[in-house]
Amino acid sequence: MKANKIPVGPFHPLLEEAEYFELTVDGETVVDIDMEIGWMHRGHEYISEMKTFTQSIYLVERICGICSTSHPLACVHAIEDIDNIEIPLRARYIRSLVGELERIHSHLLWLGLAGHFIGYDTLWMWAWKYREPVLEMFEIISGNRNHYGMMRVGGVAKDVDPEKIVELQKHLDMIERKMIMISKIAKDDPVLRSRLKGVGVLSHEDAIAYCTTGPTSRASGVPGDVRFDEPTDAYDLVDFERIVLPNGDVYDKLVVRVLEIIESVKICRQCLDKLKTATGPILNNVKEISPGEGIGRYEAPRGEVFHYIRSDGTNRPIRHKVRAPSYVNIPSFKASCKGIPIADALITLASVDPCYCCTERSLKIIDNNHDPQKLDLLKLSREKTERIRREINAD
């Protein structure tokens, strides 16, 4: 039995970012999968060590354009963890509001792309049409559609005015109506159901073995969610539900995300209501960061973001480590892609909502001081001599 290899990428019509997959197939069935990353590596951790704490928040915002609240939020949590800095109540609500709005727009974005990948462009257009009001809400809050720049050590950068709250609530009402409509479409549509049910199953054991996080693990019955397990910001002040589904197929991952959007709308509504009454400052003025180390966690739309920061008392971090959720979710393809037809491979690859910009923190260094070809030839030649010598000695 001879296995064939199908290369996908780095530039492929359906891949938005550059990434490379190698599918080993036997006939129509995928036997094995290998992936190569590194096309997006920009050296964030190194640049962050040259920036001040405030600047590094803006830098980590640009790790990924979709998680541009999650990374800064985890980063400020890490910096605040060094000195146990208290955050004003109003700032906590604004942080959670922005974080949940980001979850809505990220899940809608995924929903649209998933529809596009299975050739259901209607879903793509609808989901992205109703993503626009969310971006408008961001524009009202922060002045920008993406890269909001809202997070600061000890609070947030901009306040949400009372007249803005009324406008935001109007937008939120509209979004909620449309989300309920989209969730009905996603759950009842016979095409989606028959196309995605039982495809790319990630079993409960595999989800634990590969340490998956976020909606990927929650669709496989693993109830991990940082918002519940270690509530930060306003998550212990609002009511919402943990969405966990048992089957682990792509359909369950879709339903988890759709239901999470509705939960996020609930959180946003509560935050806006509380913002009407919660008065006070939005920023604790932090003069300096003492030496020490801190960790920050946040439940990004794709799973748990983890930041580690070490400070030596100056205004710059001396080590900044980032661990993004896609880094642990992507290897789970090895479990979920085995034994499925090639036609289902792409939607299975997309089902974890992989973000390669977040993932690529490591770099393989190749020695450029020596000509590698010469080095190899010399090595080969010497090895051959050694082999012959050993053979002669053995005789």
Add this chain to the structure above:
Amino acid sequence: MGWYNKRLSKSLWVFHASGSPCNNCDIEILDLLTPRYDVKRLGIKLVGSVRHADVLLVTGIFNQKIAPRIKRIYEQAPKPIFVVAVGTCVSSGCCFKDSYNITEKREEVIPIDMYIPGCPPKPESMIEAVAKLIGVLNG
């Protein structure tokens, strides 16, 4: 080539290559196709292969691994092809200009005809850029 460009301007086919961006420009490019902005009404279509394209949209800082691939994509494209650089990353390097892994001059990898500034540029400014490109092609 005036007559050729004039015919080209009626319907530009666009290929999008991401050279290590933060993903945001790419999302905003895809956003152009969706109902709010809908550039298909201007005859613009996103195609799957650069061999069919008239315009090449590039984003990002081109790290050292992807720069040869971007160059190869440009070489595969039928000429004339108009290279439009989306985002601050391509023009100035944004906040990554201190990194060890970026190409110093993106213009040496591929020739760039047009820059759209912004981090990320708003879809409106991308549409304006395309309209300007069509104006230039019409002479």
